[in-house]
Amino acid sequence: MPDIPRGLAESPLHLLRRALQTYTAQWQRLCPQVTPPQYAVLLTLQERPTITQTHLGELTGIDTATLTPLLRSLEERGFLTRRTDEGNRRRKLLELTSEGGDLVARVQGLAQETDDIMLAELSDEQQRSLVATLATLADR
Template identity: 70%
Template sequence: MHLLRRALQAYTAQWQRLYPQLTPPQASVLLTLRDRPSISQTHLGELTAIDGATLTPLLRSLEERGYLSRRVDEHNRRRKLVELTKHGADVVEQAQRIAARTDEIMLADLTQEQRRNLMTTLATLAGLTKR
């Protein structure tokens, strides 16, 4: 697992070189919101695998920058809904290009078969969190 952590650190460092304005977790949140017009903060945390204590300040930062908005759900006042703004949608497009470029750089030395195997293994490991 040490190697997995090192690989994540290398990915994050490469991402930050290309796009220092946004962290990979912030991009993950914005990309998730792009596909869901209005989602509860709790469900967003589940989909992005970001715990509440980390998600709340992350959302606050993105909201302050105008990338998303949060509002109380009119049907359940205890629940907050999160939505991507127009400005956030523009940022998502750029983040998606950066993610693709980061993947390209990080996987450049792997054959297509190695890439497929890596993705299969990562998907398996990610699925373990559901147990």
């Protein structure tokens, strides 16, 4: 890391932002066809077939203003379908298409490769600790 001011070098917010910036750049090199939030949506739909848009937003932590255009893009590309819930016409039900499932299968290995590259300098214990710490911070 360059010789940055000590206040930044010791700032969790700054370090998290820089780590995310580096992680995202690595992701984009390996997985240019899908963004991390799009992958999170597709992976969630693979694990939870037929889910409401509201529940998907809750599970992925993606707000409605971001999720709606993201879903529209994925739907236009043929990776998911949205339909009105017959039991509650205000709700939208989402399902992964076979094309979306194929994309998830292709990207899963690349996502793992991104993790492997980014975490290569950490021991297994440090990796587990990092994930646990990030989960704690994410759930606040």
